[in-house]
Amino acid sequence: MHEPATGSDALAQTPADSANRTSPRGWAVLLLNRLHYSTVVLASFGFGLFLPFLQEDLGLSYLQIGLLQAIAWGTSAVCLVPFSVLLARFNPNYRVLVGLALMTPFLFTQGLATGFWTLLGSRFLMVLTQAGMTPARPLLLRWWVAPRQYSTVTAVGLSLHSTFMAAALTFSPIIIVVLNSWRLAYFLQAGLLGGHLLAWAALTWKAPRSLEETPAAITRVESTQTDAGAEQDQREASLVGALLRYPHAWLLGVVMLCLSASWTTVLTFLPIILETERGVAISAGSILFGFLYYVLVPGGMLGSWIFNHITNRRVMVILPALLNLLSTLGALLAGNEFMAAVSLTGMGLAWAFVPAMEILPFEFKEIRTREVSVIAGLVQTFGAVGFGGGPALAGALAEVTDSLVTGVLVVGGLTGMAVLAAAALPRRFEGRLM
Secondary structure, eight states: OOOOOOGGGOOOOOTTTTOSSOOHHHHHHHHHHHHHHHHHHHHTTTGGGTHHHHHHHHOOOHHHHHHHHHHHHHHHHHHHHHHHHHTTTSOHHHHHHHHHHHHHHHHHHHHTOOSHHHHHHHHHHHHHHHHHHGGGHHHHHHHHSOGGGHHHHHHHHHHHHHHHHHHHHHHHHHHHHHHTOHHHHHHHHHHHHHHHHHHHHHHTTTOOOOOOSSGGGOOOTTOOHHHHHHHHHHHHHHHHHHHHHOTHHHHHHHHHHHHHHHHHHHHHHHHHHHHHHHOOOHHHHHHHTHHHHHTHHHHTTHHHHHHHHOOOHHHHHHHHHHHHHHHHHHHHHOOSHHHHHHHHHHHHHHGGGHHHHHHGGGGSTTOOHHHHHHHHHHHHHHHHHHHHHHHHHHHHHHHHHTOHHHHHHHHHHHTTHHHHHHHTSOSSOSOOOO
């Protein structure tokens, strides 16, 4: 519980503290934040959409293409946890504002790239900035959203993200062809992000200051600079210590690693397997991938129901882990388009549980909001490793065994680790939503 402060130490309540329901302004802030993420995902992790056009214009080698994609996953994996600790002290509204102000020109300069190095530098700076913004999301939830609606807002955000990505994956190549310029496509995305910047500045203008989580955490006005510095060092040490105090976060990370590895491994290699092993044309295979996102447009809304009704948290995490394992193997072994579509739908549906899983750290015993931000950074790091490492491991195994099917099936089977990690979680956590 928060104790009221008086005098010069009194801080105004956040919108979430003063209401049982999230305000329209709070909804707008969190959903806009989700769209920021979607735009960056399209520009960085959806790099393959632009690849045929970029390769022809810039003369990129296969090694350079691999490095351009690896820089996105690698930067996220390395920087998410350090940034979640180092930047936790800063106002999350300002963090996102500064991040958008930096990312917009970084995205724009990708459209101006004249060769490999300028494109690599722009992509690195964009993803680096995004890594500083992403762990702020739990802080934004605490600031703007009523605790009982955390899962609802997160679920709606996933549905919005899925709608955006499904439309982007479907129409982006068409837009590039119509515009006859991949550069204009990047400029359009930069313009969209610039619009986000203006909207964010308007929505968060004069936002109330946040209550600190405990009276002991309030830095007194009369504290000396030395005391303040020592206290800050202790806070950062405490945030790092959260990674050890809450071992369940590592189990959630393993689950996210497996979900992510399945996603990109299937996206990368299934079209080739369908064509060479099953006789399904790549044009038909590419259409099938829409099922990954189409099911999440309505399915993402299930996140709130899942969180509120599946109160056995172990079961809540085992279900998507098991569904992902079976669906991944089913997609890789599918003998026709129908079975592939069903399996891909199952893979997409497993991600409907992710909004509920993202809220679980708020239930850890005696956890503070800034510690949740660090835990989120850890789980997202596992996800980034999975996204990048899954296809790499499958490709390496395919080279060793001289069989692509064997390589991807081994990776698909390894995602069963998520089931074991989920089984190690408790039925219930001892804390509760703040």
